[in-house]
Amino acid sequence: MTRIEASRPLRTPRWAAKAATTFSVAPVFHTARVPLIQAVVGDPPATYLELLDLGRARKQSLLDLTAFLKNETAYFTAPASTRFHLCVEGGLVQHSVNVATVLLGMREALAPDIDAESCVIAGLFHDLGKAGTPGNAYYLPTNDRQDRSVRFVVNPELVHMDVATRSLFLLAQHVPLSDEEAQAIRYHDGQYIAENRSVAHRECRLTRLLQYADNWAAGTLE
Numbered sequence: 001m002t003r004i005e006a007s008r009p010l011r012t013p014r015w016a017a018k019a020a021t022t023f024s025v026a027p028v029f030h031t032a033r034v035p036l037i038q039a040v041v042g043d044p045p046a047t048y049l050e051l052l053d054l055g056r057a058r059k060q061s062l063l064d065l066t067a068f069l070k071n072e073t074a075y076f077t078a079p080a081s082t083r084f085h086l087c088v089e090g091g092l093v094q095h096s097v098n099v100a101t102v103l104l105g106m107r108e109a110l111a112p113d114i115d116a117e118s119c120v121i122a123g124l125f126h127d128l129g130k131a132g133t134p135g136n137a138y139y140l141p142t143n144d145r146q147d148r149s150v151r152f153v154v155n156p157e158l159v160h161m162d163v164a165t166r167s168l169f170l171l172a173q174h175v176p177l178s179d180e181e182a183q184a185i186r187y188h189d190g191q192y193i194a195e196n197r198s199v200a201h202r203e204c205r206l207t208r209l210l211q212y213a214d215n216w217a218a219g220t221l222e
């Protein structure tokens with residue numbers, strides 16, 4: 001069992017305190033600048049498993065995927081970025097839980113007819129590509145003396161593929177996806193990425209919700 005430094009939870013914002021009474025899982029608030037409390041990584045965290053519990057038709061595929069991720073990839077230990085949001089060990093799964101939780105809250109408020117299982121899958125696995133491939137992590141720790149803020153680098157051994165495409169490539173091998181889910185994952189960075197121009201004005205509702213949930217989690221919670 002590995003223990004790492006995690007971040008001190010921030011005071012819960014007022015909107016989130018209200019939302020926590022309706023969300024099935026409360027968002028996790030962190031600041032990367034105050035490493036204080038200890039967190040266990042390497043296994044799926046409780047918040048991840050609670051979200052997985054919302055799985056219905058594809059529950060078994062999701063459990064099988066979880067076992068694969070735990071045993072063969074760095075998904076549960078990887079950081080969420082090289083030097084930006086949650087660039088700490090275990091940051092990727094924390095970010096994924098945050099995105100899924102915000103996404104479920106947005107669904108409840110704006111589009112309750114969207115399948116909750118779709119929100120769980122899109123939220124938890126939109127950045128699955130950051131796990132790398134079996135036995136080959138996407139992020140490697142680094143000690144950059146020029147720029148101390150850089151904590152990780154992208155593994156140069158991996159075949160080049162953008163993260164969203166790698167997420168879809170990995171996920172589709174384990175979980176059957178609808179076309180809306182596939183679009184949401186592939187285009188979750190929205191128009192921040194030049195290559196995503198083709199989806200402009202053609203986004204499904206799930207894609208729009210995921211784009212904003214990801215932006216909200218990374219930009220305001222983490």
Ligand SMILES: [Fe+2]
Pocket residue numbers: 126127163164188189
């Ligand atoms: Fe992403």
Ligand SMILES: [Fe+2]
Pocket residue numbers: 095099126127214218
């Ligand atoms: Fe993300």
